[in-house]
Amino acid sequence: MNETYAFIEAEKTTHTVAVLCRLLNVARSSFYAWQAVAKARAARKAADEALAHEITVIHVASRHTYGVPRIHAELRRLGRAVNRKRVARVMREYGIQVPTAVDGAR
Structure with a gap:
């Protein structure tokens, strides 16, 4: 639609x-x-892009080892009030993930 x-x-x-x-x-x-609601959609997209940037900075600083729980905790520690499910959604949408090991061991 x-x-x-x-x-x-x-x-x-x-x-x-x-x-x-x-x-x-x-x-x-x-x-x-x-x-x-077009303005609201645009504002949400801009906020998600800013959050994705913050998540990327934390993810890179952790040498790509932090997943959703640790990134959420780090954002909260930095004073950023954000829901864990939103962090998970933004990470999923922007392809920010912990690389899996080849042999299954980390």
């Missing part, structure tokens, strides 16, 4: 929103609700 709303956003300079919504069979109120 996001693609539909993004299409309406891109084409609203050439056609009215009402016409585009009618053609695509979506409610105008839904489009405007999606548009209203």
Whole structure:
């Protein structure tokens, strides 16, 4: 559905929103609700990128040995109030992980 709303956003300079919504069979109120939270989505993405940078710095400083629990603890020690599940999600999305050993031993 996001693609539909993004299409309406891109084409609203050439056609009215009402016409585009009618053609695509979506409610105008839904489009405007999606548009209203666009700033919040952008702010969350920027905050996640900043957190990913902090996590990367801690991860590199630990010689790529810290996982989610230790990185979360280090962020808390530094005064950064962040949820452990958010740390896990950001690490997963940005591909920050502890390399696995070939023989299974660490």
